[in-house]
Amino acid sequence: MKKLSLLSLLFFFAFLSCYRNPVTGKKEFLLVSESQEIAMGKQYDPSVVASFGLYEDDALQKFINERGLKMAKLSHRPELPYEFKILDSPVVNAFAVPGGYVYFTRGIMAHFNNEAEFAGVLGHEIGHVTAKHSAKQQTSQILGQIGLIAGVVIKPELAQYAELAQQGLGLLFLKFSRDHESESDKLGVEYSTAAGYNALEMAEFFQTIKRIGEQSGQSVPTILSTHPDPGDRYTRVNLMARKAQQKVNRGALVTNRDGYLQMIDGIVYGEDPRQGYVENGSFYHPELKFYFKIPTGWNSQNSPTQFQMAPSDGNALLMLTLAQGKTLNEAQQNTVQQLQLKVQSSRRTTVNGYPALEMVSTQQTDANTQQSTAQQVIINSTLIEFQGVIYAFHGLTYQQMLSKYEPSFKQTVNSFKLLSDPAKLNKQPERIRVKKVPRTATLKDQLQEYGVPSNRLEEMAIVNGMQLTDKVQSGTLIKVLGK
Known part of the structure; x- marks a missing residue:
């Protein structure tokens, strides 16, 4: 009888949850309504902004607002309350969350070489929204939670603590399927072409993405970490763009190279030292006036809300973040609640003269969850009161x-000190500077004339979307490095 009731409930639930996909026109199963999509976007947007920060450039922000809203009106869901923002991150990335929130990093804006490349990626991200890809992934998460309630044993991951410390940004990094990515590529071509752009440039940008990955030693960079191979996408998008252009049968399509390059002249490139930077194995934060050593050989990642360090095998995570609270005891209570910890021990101490509190914790586990002692996650936390603020190191x-x-956790924590070196405090960010070349020469020669060091020539060739051997004609605009 219980089985029959459950089956009836599921059929009823499925009936209520079917909707017609605005892009494909087909009926699909979805647990997230449009109003819920919009609410999800409104909920996650403040967390996105807090985690990455907004890039302060009124002209650039106006540009993506105008172009974004114009293209959104041509999409399959023009009624959504779209918002377009530039995040202050050097990572080459763009993403969207449900409800019409679309984000570009300054890193990807610096790598576009014309407006049409930007428009192709803009259309791709709007496509994720219109085809409800994020909402579908959220549906999968909801179904997964149903399985969890039913007693499915899920092994804890170290990364979940980083997400908890960032107020749960897991939705931002949902892995879209290859089918979703292919559909968004198709929509990117469709929307950008409808808006009057040359979508062939979207294909060209995939070549840039591929080279970024090759140079960094990764198979693909962040923007494509869950996407199909960039080389395959170049061929496919190139073909789709040509077909789309034949269908619209319109005159000259917009590329706008010079206008775009002039607009991004002066954009911050790479890490912004004012938000913290890594140099010679240490992390320095000029504005907050502290520094500490990074464990030897560990990778690191910085954001406005958190600095993460991890060994290459991924079996440990050390992060620094702000603790909520005016006192060490209050910060400890909030940390335990936020990270869902079970404290094993805690004690007062000092770190280089600053009041501190150490505690060792484990994860609070459900009674139905079985976990071996060896695989239990241990969290070594140190809260440090420094210049009226409480910082928290968490080693997992x-x-x-x-x-x-x-030992690596302790060495890093014990190296936390006041930053007073003027050279470290006054470090300025690199910026992209756009120059008009006075003579015809190879890109390599042009870059060298503007002082680009030899070990960064290939990097800047990628930023320019060219090869070092390419001939650059007199009067052409190129990107170089400056302050």
Whole structure:
């Protein structure tokens, strides 16, 4: 009888949850309504902004607002309350969350070489929204939670603590399927062509993406970490763009190279040292006036809300973030609640003269969740009261690996000190500077004339979307490095 009731409930639930996809016209199963999509976007947007920060450039922000709203009106869901924002991150990335929130990093804006490349990626991200890809992934998460309630054993991941410390940004990094990405590529071509852009440039940008990945030693950079191979996409998008242009049968399509390059002249490139930077194995934060050593050989990632460090094997995570609270005791209570910790021990101490509190914790687990002692996650936390603010170091690893990584945790925490070196405090960011070349020469020669060091020539060739051997004609605009 219970089985029959459950089956009836599921059929009823499925009936209520079917909707017609505005892009394909087909009926699909979805647990997230449009009003819920919009609410999700409004909920996540403040977290996105807090985690990455907004890039302060009124002209650039006006540009993406105008272009974004214009293209959104041509999409399959023009009625959504779209918002377009530039995040202050050097990572080459763009993404969208449900309800019409679309984000570009300053990193990707610096790598576009014309307005048409931007428009292609803009159309791609709007496509994720119109085809409800994020909402579909959220549906999968909801169904996964149903499975969890039913007693499915899920092994804890270290990364979940980083997400908890950032107020749960997991939605931003949902992995779209290859079908979703292909559909968004198609929509990117369709929308950008309808808006009057040359979508062939969208294909060209995939070549840039591929080269970024090759240069960094990764198979693909962040923007394509869950996407199809950039080389395959170049061929496919190129073909789709040509077909789309034949269908619209319109005159000259917009590329706008010079106008776009002039607009991004002066954009911050790479890490902004004012928000913290890594140099010679240490992390420095000029505005907050502290520094500490990074464990030797560990990778690191910086954001406005959190600095993360991890070894290459991924079996440990050390992060620094702000703790909520005016006192160490209050910060401890808030940390335990926020990260859902079970405290094993805690004690007062000092770190280079600053009041501190150390605690060792484990994850609070459900009674139905079975977990071996060796695989239990141990969290070593140190809260430090520094210049009226409380910072929290959290070192995470498995019980069986604690003896391996705990010395690295302690070494980093104990290196936390006041930053007073004027050279470190006054470090300025690099910026993209756009120059008109006075003579015809190879890109390599042009870059060298503007002082680009030899070990960064290939990097700047990628930023320009060219090869070092390409001939650059007199009067052409190129990107170089400056302050």
